[in-house]
Amino acid sequence: MMSNFSLSPAAPRARLLALGLLVAVATSGCSQLKGRQGYVVDPLLTDSVTAGVDNRESVERTLGRPTFVGQFGTNEYYYVSRETRQLAFAKPRPVNQQVLRIRFDAAGNVAAVDRTGLELVSRLNPSGDKTPTLGRQRSFFEDIFGNIGAVGAPGAGAPSGQ
DSSP, X not given: OOOOOOOXXXXXXXXXXXXXXXXXXXXXXXXEEEXXXXXXXXXXXXXXXXXXXXXXXXXXXXXXXOSEEOTTOSSEEEEEEEEEEEETTSOOEEEEEEEEEEEEOTTSBEEEEEEEOXXXXXXXXXXXXXXXXXXXXXXXXXXXHTTTTTTTOTTTTOOOOO
């Protein structure tokens, strides 16, 4: 007895669907991850803060609590927002940043409103596992045995015996 094996018309379509699903799953790891840190900026609200008009209380009612307060007193509020992008396992890179600094006078009124962006972000590139320093390069054994004979030697700053 001989069976006649034939593929149904839906089989190529199912293979194509499975292949498309496999490609989608394989490439989903390569998509960019978006991140947001800090204050969520609403331009309408941040533009409404005006020097000479607002005070500390009206700023907190409008913008909320600051991300942080100035280090040397409470006369400066900082609202920091940063957006980053990251591809798979790479380090996140900043694509947008806004720092809104609001300075107050002694009476608590807004004296100035300053905005900065990505122009002040610095990139640090460490070189390997070492931190470059100034000074001479010493080997491991020079570090261990380098002070032998130097402690208490004349002219080395050791107190003279009396």
